[in-house]
Amino acid sequence: MPGVIPTTRLGETFTDEQVRVVFDGTAGANATRTSTENRIVLPFGAESGRRIIADGEAGFIAFYDENDDLVGLLDTDRWVIGDVENSGARVQLDPIGGLTIRSDGDELVSILDQNGYTLRDPTTGLVTAEIHPGSFRLIDPNGVDDIEMVTESTGTLPNPVYRSAVEVNPGASLVAPAAPNFTATPADDIGIDHVAAWIRATNQAATMTPPAGYTERADEAFSLAQGTLQTSVATKHPADTTAHTFTSSQTNWQHAVGTRVVIKGSGASSPSFRSISYAESVATGSTHVATIAKPAGTVANDALVVFVSLGVNGGSVPTGWVTPPGFVFLGANFSTSGSGATQTTVATGAWAKLAGASEPADYSTTINLPTGTKLIAASMVAIQNAFLVPGGVQIRMAGHPTRRLLAFNELQAASATLCDFQNIPQGYDNLELVYDTTSTGGGATLRAFLRFNADAGNNYFYRISQEAGVTATGFGVPTLAIGGLANTAGARAAGSCNIYGYASTPNPVMLGHSYHGVALAVHDESMSGQWNSAAAINRILLQTTGAPANPQFAIGSRAYLYGY
Numbered sequence: 001m002p003g004v005i006p007t008t009r010l011g012e013t014f015t016d017e018q019v020r021v022v023f024d025g026t027a028g029a030n031a032t033r034t035s036t037e038n039r040i041v042l043p044f045g046a047e048s049g050r051r052i053i054a055d056g057e058a059g060f061i062a063f064y065d066e067n068d069d070l071v072g073l074l075d076t077d078r079w080v081i082g083d084v085e086n087s088g089a090r091v092q093l094d095p096i097g098g099l100t101i102r103s104d105g106d107e108l109v110s111i112l113d114q115n116g117y118t119l120r121d122p123t124t125g126l127v128t129a130e131i132h133p134g135s136f137r138l139i140d141p142n143g144v145d146d147i148e149m150v151t152e153s154t155g156t157l158p159n160p161v162y163r164s165a166v167e168v169n170p171g172a173s174l175v176a177p178a179a180p181n182f183t184a185t186p187a188d189d190i191g192i193d194h195v196a197a198w199i200r201a202t203n204q205a206a207t208m209t210p211p212a213g214y215t216e217r218a219d220e221a222f223s224l225a226q227g228t229l230q231t232s233v234a235t236k237h238p239a240d241t242t243a244h245t246f247t248s249s250q251t252n253w254q255h256a257v258g259t260r261v262v263i264k265g266s267g268a269s270s271p272s273f274r275s276i277s278y279a280e281s282v283a284t285g286s287t288h289v290a291t292i293a294k295p296a297g298t299v300a301n302d303a304l305v306v307f308v309s310l311g312v313n314g315g316s317v318p319t320g321w322v323t324p325p326g327f328v329f330l331g332a333n334f335s336t337s338g339s340g341a342t343q344t345t346v347a348t349g350a351w352a353k354l355a356g357a358s359e360p361a362d363y364s365t366t367i368n369l370p371t372g373t374k375l376i377a378a379s380m381v382a383i384q385n386a387f388l389v390p391g392g393v394q395i396r397m398a399g400h401p402t403r404r405l406l407a408f409n410e411l412q413a414a415s416a417t418l419c420d421f422q423n424i425p426q427g428y429d430n431l432e433l434v435y436d437t438t439s440t441g442g443g444a445t446l447r448a449f450l451r452f453n454a455d456a457g458n459n460y461f462y463r464i465s466q467e468a469g470v471t472a473t474g475f476g477v478p479t480l481a482i483g484g485l486a487n488t489a490g491a492r493a494a495g496s497c498n499i500y501g502y503a504s505t506p507n508p509v510m511l512g513h514s515y516h517g518v519a520l521a522v523h524d525e526s527m528s529g530q531w532n533s534a535a536a537i538n539r540i541l542l543q544t545t546g547a548p549a550n551p552q553f554a555i556g557s558r559a560y561l562y563g564y
């Protein structure tokens with residue numbers, strides 16, 4: 001039937017949407033949707049102000065505030081709370097970067113990903129705290145008193161010192177910042193300095209001269225039509241604590257990021273540079289996988305430090321740098337200026353790990369990227385003979401374990417053997433053996449003695465001095481004598497001795513102090529001794545020569561072994 005049916009628009013409608021039309025002679029015609037709407041706006045039909053938009057076809061839910069700013073986004077790639085469209089404070093959750101928190105200044109302050117939880121100072125880029133499987137670290141900003149709790153059973157590389165600084169319009173001078181060394185005398189750390197610079201100019205040839213006293217390890221200029229990214233790496237051993245300047249043949253760099261990483265020395269042998277690998281790539285999308293080969297000759301227990309740098313025109317700092325498996329994120333820093341067509345950014349992140357017995361041919365990290373064409377350059381340095389912090393369940397400060405009880409024994413029956421501590425952990429610098437005993441009495445007063453590793457040969461040397469000037473010595477004897485045990489039942493005997501260099505030094509030395517006596521007849525003794533052996537001590541026996549008819553350690557006598 002020819003003619004026109006008048007209609008009134010009710011809400012959102014879409015082309016090709018299925019409807020059911022009803023004609024009524026009295027009421028006229030009306031249409032009802034028979035399909036589900038694929039876009040919903042709440043409040044219904046709102047086009048500005050505070051609102052929620054759910055778009056089924058595009059696969060997102062967006063949240064806008066009263067100022068029309070996008071402050072929340074749930075889509076198939078990420079969930080974001082905060083300023084989504086601009087640089088600013090926000091929380092982002094995505095499968096690549098994990099959970100990240102950024103400050104008002106768009107600075108990364110927290111990361112929760114498959115490697116654990118990391119807190120970061122937004123200004124310096126310094127990682128301040130880490131929780132990883134098997135370890136917890138609080139990083140001292142001065143670089144000397146890190147606190148670390150570990151449950152690992154093998155030696156680990158201490159968290160390297162990391163410092164970073166940015167420069168705007170640095171010209172030809174690019175600075176790697178000052179950074180503290182670890183506490184060691186003499187100094188034996190190795191410093192790795194890295195600088196990255198960006199300029200908007202096309203196809204610029206540039207070379208870099210390292211600071212005096214440094215050895216250049218890499219000098220790369222990566223240039224395309226968008227601009228030039230210059231990176232340089234140099235090392236110095238022993239490291240010092242002052243800032244150093246790289247000098248470039250290019251004199252008008254727009255931005256630069258300088259980074260210093262210090263690897264701890266003072267181990268069995270001095271750390272030194274082994275090799276370096278380099279890789280570069282171009283990225284145009286929102287994510288990119290940066291890959292770099294393992295440095296040549298890498299072996300187990302080498303320290304691997306990787307620097308990944310990015311230069312871009314426009315955009316902003318990358319929102320997520322994913323830590324490669326097995327690496328520790330040291331920090332990242334960036335410099336950006338301008339806006340719109342004149343904005344430029346350069347950024348550098350650093351990671352470290354201890355190489356295992358089997359390492360892949362190359363390593364990869366995924367980066368969530370800003371818009372534009374990005375130039376990405378990566379350098380990985382292998383350091384040999386890096387100091388390994390001893391393993392085991394420990395609390396460490398400045399790379400050394402704090403005092404911890406390793407073993408304890410309390411006699412449930414009288415015995416000539418007070419303790420036989422075996423399988424002693426090797427991850428401490430020294431040991432302390434403490435004993436608190438009573439005597440069963442009988443026979444003649446006896447002396448307690450030590451044996452290490454069940455060695456009963458004539459390999460012990462000792463000297464004991466009493467307060468009355470009485471001395472006792474033993475040279476080339478089968479035991480290491482310490483305090484006495486009186487022949488009166490209930491007489492007390494107590495003392496302690498430190499065993500220095502028990503795990504790493506030939507001929508370990510023992511120094512101690514003891515008390516024994518009856519009533520107020522006190523014997524106060526000092527003793528020293530040495531074990532003529534190059535073996536690490538893994539077993540300590542404390543006993544007397546007492547038999548049931550002679551003094552023994554009575555019920556309740558106790559022995560403690562500490563590591564520190």
